[in-house]
Amino acid sequence: MIALWVVLGIVVVLLLIFVALYNGLVGMRNQCRNAWAQIDVQLKRRHDLIPNLVETVKGYMQHERQTLEAVTKARNIAQAASGSSVGERAKLEGELSSALARLMVVVERYPDLKANQNFLALQEELTSTENKISFSRQFFNDSVLKYNNKTQMFPSNAVAGMFNFKAEEFFEVKVAAEREAPKVSFT
Amino acid sequence: MWEQIRSNQVKSIILVVLMGVVLLALGYSLGLLFLGSPTAGLVIALVVWAIMNLIAYFQGDSILLSISGARKIGPDDHPRLYNVVEEMKIASGLEKMPDVYIIDDPALNAFATGRDANHASVAITSGLLQKLNRDELQGVIGHEMAHIKNRDVLLMSMLAVLLGTIVILAWYASRILLFSGAARGGSRRSSGGGGGGGQLIILAVAIVLMILAPIFAQLIYFAVSRRREYLADASSALYNRYPEGLASALEKLASSDTRVKAANQATAPMYTVNPLQKKGMAATSLTATHPPVAERIRILRAMGGASYRDYERAYAQMKQKHIVPPTALVGAAPVPLRAASPEEAVTEKVEHARDTSDLMWRLSNYRTIDCPCGARLRLPPNVKQITVSSIKCPHCGRVHAV
Amino acid sequence: MRCPVCHIDMMVVEYEKIELDHCLKCHGTWFDASELELLLATMGADRAGPALTLTPMTSTVEKGRRCPICRKKMDKATIGDEGKVLIDTCPRGDGLWIDGGELVHIVTELAKKSDGKLDATGIIAFLGSAFAAEGEDSEKS
Incomplete structure (x- = not known):
């Protein structure tokens, strides 16, 4: 008789662990999805800001038509790809970031523009949006790492396999001008 | 990051319980000493504690904010500040955007309040807002948001209430002892205890507790507070991938000695509950419990990366102790530092200072x-x-x- | 900001993006430390450069003033090469107070001689320029 109760107890405990693991996976996957939605919001915001930026800057930078056109083109391509995969979007948004970075470098040569109140406000919005993209990407990738760990590590990988929890893709943006701490080598 | 909160929770509950035990021990012995009934002592201790809790609860956030002259701002009032708070909200993973307040004060300070993540506020003085560049502002706001994310505000206010109750009980008890000599007049009451000898022991224990309880509670409070400050520093470095921002901001703070003017005349419960906090502002303010700012700066600057493990390493190097709960270090990936933002030109610096003061003048009519x-x-x-x-x-x- | 002399709210004058508090009654002026820093920065000072050189004055008949920010008693000092301008300085470094009379003195006498150099003379030049109309007022009366 006692043996039966013990077995029942073990089964109950196992069940609870199972449920906890399953819920953990669901929670993590949802966090990844929410984090992705946040990135999407910020990327859209950047798309919306750019036409206004180009308009404001055009009058002051008449000789920089190529740089401006590059920005507009990259923006349009990235916006059109809103439904694509994570990896594809990462590539296109990265190209947009590069084009914008080049534009901002050029802007440094136009002090009149830098004194324009409108432009300063837009620059703040752009800087902030870039930061928000960066932070939401950071948070998304951290969430994806934790989730992927759960789908691959024991014991949650057993539950993951059973219910088809698959590892997610990271949002890796390769930007030519992306800020990286300079690597110092003493050779 | 949720692992950090979880392990912190267990440890924090233990500390809160410990303080509670100290409070109950004090109540018990004082009840035995003055009223001949330990239960009465316990009841009184709990009643005082409940009253303090109510005061702190109802008056906590809004009084603290209004006493300090804080004004709520929206995204259009000060785009840079609001944007930075939003950025840190995203980086920390908070679900709801906290309310943002500016305090009209030349002193350099910032703090966060809010019992839970959904009712949180962040406040910064106009003096600090004018002095910091964007990287430094991100560091400071990141630090304050970490306090919200790690539920430090709730913990600190609970501990503050406990500490305040202990201090008040001990203080009143010592007054009564000194002025009424009640301990010797045991014949007035029907004390259930043994003869004079028993009464003396109770007196001795009570006096010891009266002296030690506040000291012990204070030690717990400050130890917890200091630890939370370091962890908030570590969190800010992680969110921003840039510990130098906060380090540089702290440096500016250290070199200026301006104190927050409201703190001198404040009568908010946060102060009366913890009379030991008369110098600082809210428990979450940047220099609340004075872990020495120089030390915090050095630790931040010794970090080789931005992860909790890097902070732990830098901290251990400096203090030969551990600070980050081990669950936060599990499975953590290495996190590289990002480069500094381009430095602001003087004209931009002036422009930003004017943006802030323009807003303050407008808000002050x-x-x-x-x-x-x-x-x-x-x-x-x-x-x-x-x-x-x-x-x-x-x-x-x-x-x-x- | 309250005037240390008249104890009324002061007017804020923004001149060349630098803010100064100016009393409408006594014409005294408060130069906040952070604004002073901004001014020095725009004049090309580097962070490590010397701040204003002040010569403390201990014996003076002028009445003592309290700093409008920290309420501590301010010290007297003179600035400028010829030590002709008497000001009050906050012991905590919150800022400088220039009496109405001293301000007129600056505007009418010294501003004409300065050359925008990066020292007390430069500050004096700035003040003289910002409050150029104050001198005329007193001259008329």
């Missing part, structure tokens, strides 16, 4: 007159009492109607 000569005159709201008819521009002499 100062009237603005733009004189054609280029000077800008801002008149205090009560200007009519000073000069009824007109103002002369000090630069060009033009007369403007008031």
Whole structure:
């Protein structure tokens, strides 16, 4: 008789662990999805800001038509790809970031523009949006790492396999001008 | 990051319980000493604690904010500050955007309040807002948001209430002892205890507790507070991938000694609950419990990366101790530092200072007159009492109607 | 900001993006430390450069003033090469107070001689320029 109760107890405990693991996976996957939605919001915001930026800057930078056109083109391509995969979007948004970075470098040569109140406000919005993209990407990738760990590590990988929890893709943006701490080598 | 909160929770609950035990021990012994009934002592201790809790709860956030002259701002009032708070909200993973307040004060300080993540606020003085560049502002706001994310505000206010109750009970007990000699007049009461000898032991224990309980509670409080400050530093470095931002901001703070003016006259429960906090502002303010700022700066600057493990390494190097709960270090990936943002030109610095002060004057109902000569005159709201008819521009002499 | 002399709210004058508090009654001026820093920065000072050089004055008949920010008693000092301008300085470094009379003195006498150099003379030049109309007022009366 006692043996039966013990077995029942073990089964109950196992069940609870199972449920906890399953819920953990669901929670993590949802966090990844929410984090992705946040990135999407910020990327859209950047798309919306750019036409206004180009308009404001055009009058002051008449000789920089190529740089401006590059920005507009990259923006349009990235916006059109809103439904694509994570990896594809990462590539296109990265190209947009590069084009914008080049534009901002050029802007440094136009002090009149830098004194324009409108432009300063837009620059703040752009800087902030870039930061928000960066932070939401950071948070998304951290969430994806934790989730992927759960789908691959024991014991949650057993539950993951059973219910088809698959590892997610990271949002890796390769930007030519992306800020990286300079690597110092003493050779 | 949720692992950090979880392990912190267990440890925090233990500390809260410990303080609670100290409080109950104090109540028990005082009840036994003065009233001959330990239960009565316990009841009184709990009643005082409940009252303090109510005061702190109802008056906590809003009083703290209004006493310090904080004004709530929206995204259009100060885009840079609001944006930075939003950025840190995203980086920390908070679900709801906290309310943002600016305090009209030249002192350099910032704090966060809010019992839970959904009712949180972040406040910063206009003095600090004008002095920091964007990287530094991100560091400071990141630090304050970490306090919200790690539920430090709730923990610290609970501990503060406990500490305050202990201090008040001990203080009153010592007054009674000194002025009424009640301990010797045991014959007045029907004390259940043994004869004079028993009464003396109770007296001795009570006195020991009266002296030690506040000290012990204070030690717990400050130890917890210091630890939370370091962890908030670590979190800010992780969110921003840039510990130098916060380090640089702390450096600016250290070199200026301006204290927050409201703290001198404050009567908010946060102060009366913890009379030991008269110098600092809210428990989450940047220099609340004075882990020495120089030390915090050095640790941040010794970090080789931005992860909790890097902070732990830098901290251990400096203090030969551990600070980050081990669950936060599990499975953590290495996190590289990002480079500094381009430095602001002087004109931009001035522009940002003006943005902040323009907002403060507007919020304080100062009237603005733009004189054609280029000077800008801002008149205090009560200007009519000073000069009824007109103002002369000090630069060009033009007369403007008031 | 309250005037340390008249104890009424002061007018704020923004000149060349620098803010100064100016009393409408006594014409005294408060130069906040952070604004002073901004001014020095725009004049090309580097962070490590010397701040204003002040010569403390201990014996003076002028009445003592309290700092409008920290309420501590301010010290007297003179600035400028010829030590002709008497000001009050906050012991905590919150800022400088220039009496109305001293301001007129600056505007009418010294501003004419300065050359925008990066020292007390430069500050004096700035003040003289910002409050150029104050001198005329007193001259007339």
